[in-house]
Amino acid sequence: MWRGSSPVRARAAAVAALLLCATAALPTGPALAAGTPGPYAFAPDARPVSGGASTAGAGALTPGATYKSSLPGAGETHYRIDLDDTSDAYVSVTAVPAAGSTIHAGDGIKVSVRDAQGHSCSQDTETFGVVRSPRPIAAWGMREISADRPRCETAGAYDVIVERVTTAESVPDTWDLELFAATEPPLKQAGGTSAPETWDSATPDPLTGDGERRKGGAGFASAVPVGEGAWTSDIRPGRTLFYKVPLDWGRQLHATAGLGAADGGDGYAVGALNLALYNPVRGFVDDASANYDGSEKAAELDPLPPVAYENRYAGPDRLGAMRFAGSYYLVVHLSAAVAERYGDGPFELTLRVQEGGAAQAGPGYAGESEPGDVFQLSEGDREAAAADEAGNGAGGGGIENAALTALAVGGIGAGTLVLVVLGVWAVVARRRVGAL
Incomplete structure (x- = not known):
């Protein structure tokens, strides 16, 4: 038996x-040919939507839902989202170039939100930077109820515009898109209106010891939960791995991605390893890159503030993006250029995650978000982050x-x-x- x-x-x-x-x-x-998975795993429940060349043909978005679309090489693509006059709203757009695409440092996407009168509510641009390797990147737009933007406080239709950022050498190919829309209810009681002035910006002592196997996901929807600790996986050039870290209010995240030494090969790959952080609505927070010469290398995020509602008053930057509790996403990419000098691998990846600060009570929302669990954590979230991930340990x-x-x-x-x-x-x- x-x-x-x-x-x-x-x-x-x-x-x-x-x-x-x-x-x-x-x-x-x-x-699909064996060993050639797509560059990104779209959410299984993503709804197809077509953007329009103008507001007249804009595709409709609903808060709480995920969508799949496409972005041409030139021109604006418009989507419509209907909002009330009390909630903050966010639309994240993940752009997915085809594997093998030629990428330049200045290439990327821009996401803008405008009200019915054409007034700007927000604008965000993200580019590939030194990591000139086709990979998923995301930018976000927002409609905030704020005294600083009285024009964007009314209920009604808002225009979400997505467009390519290109260089003169860029090839105008079509990119796939995944769009995610969310709303955040107002607070029961008004709180502070300024960002925390001081917080612990010291880098913690690095974690030591061998990591536990935890294979990453291939998209935001399939991101694998991790908690504090060292987590190892195999990664091949051109691939992107997604992890998610549950963070309560008051908690502070520190993360490093390390790449193991190569068995052979030589040369220097610029921007070979990239570690990016996105918040619970898939808004870009920060990233770090490391060059590779065949020896062990690491990409380390700069210190980030503890999660706090008031961080949003720091502005639309890496501090302001740490404004929610929920699952934060760590996205690791190994440049396709590494294969040219060191072969197809796989290479050993070690993701080291540390958390500081004390968990605090939430700010007290006067209503429900869409989707309903985006700004809160369950015991299941915490247990999944700490448990041995299925398929990487002895579990079945x-x-x-x-x-x-x-x-x-x-x-x-x-x-x-x-x-x-x-x-x-x-x-x-x-x-x-x-x-x-």
């Missing part, structure tokens, strides 16, 4: 049943996660997918038997 194997066999049987039942729902187009839950991810990605033949999952289950079961 296989001691302890019944739960694994039961889970595998359930996954196989799920896959077989879902066969009819899988696409029948050509399968990685089979279920792998199956669900495959179903969401699509483009893989249903019969092949069933055989792959059952094969993985067989390998896991044999390993468990050998260990007993």
Whole structure:
């Protein structure tokens, strides 16, 4: 008898049943080549929406929902969002260039929000910078109820404009987009209107010791939860890994991404490793990059303030983005240029996460956000960040996660997918038997 194997066999049987039942729902187009996953995993529930060349043809966005769209190489693309006159609103736009695209340092996207009269409410531009490698990047727009912007306080339709930032050498190809819209209710009682003047900006002593295996996700929706500690994974050139860290009000985040030494090769890759931080509404906070010469290198974020509602009064910068409690996203990218000098890898990635500060009570919202859980944390969030991630330790839950991810990605033949999952289950079961 296989001691302890019944739960694994039961889970595998359930996954196989799920896959077989879902066969009819899988696409029948050509399968993705093995080892060549797409550059980004869109949210499984993302709704298709088409942007317009002007406000007349703008695609409609609803707070609390995620959308998939596209962005041409030139011109403005417009979306419409209807807002009340009390809530702050945020729209994050993730741009996904195709793998193999030519990227220049000045390329990127710009997101603007305007009211019905054409007055500007916000504007944000994000570029690829020194990491000239095709990867997902995100910019955000906002409509804040603020004395500084009385023109953007009325209820009604608002215009979200997305456009490419390009250089003279840029190729005007089309990029995929993922849009995420959220609203934040007002406070029950008005609080301070200025950002904290002092906070601990000292860099903590680095974590030591070996990391625990925790494979990252391929998009915001599939980001893998991590808490304080060291987390290791394999990463290949051109790939991007997504993690999420639950942060309460008052907590402070410090993060470093380290790349292991190469087995061979030589040369110097500029901006090889990039670590970016996004807030719970996928608004860009900050990033750091490291060059690579084949030896161990690390990209470390500069010190950030504790999460506080009042940080928003610091302005639309890295301090102002630390304005919510919720899940913050750590996004790690290894430049495709590394493969030219050091091969396809994989390379060992170590993500070190530290948290400081004491958790505090929230500011007290007078209503619900959309989506409802974006600015709060559950015990499940905290437990998931601390627990051994399924598929990276001894647990058997990685089979279920792998199956669900495959179903969401699509483009893989249903019969092949069933055989792959059952094969993985067989390998896991044999390993468990050998260990007993």
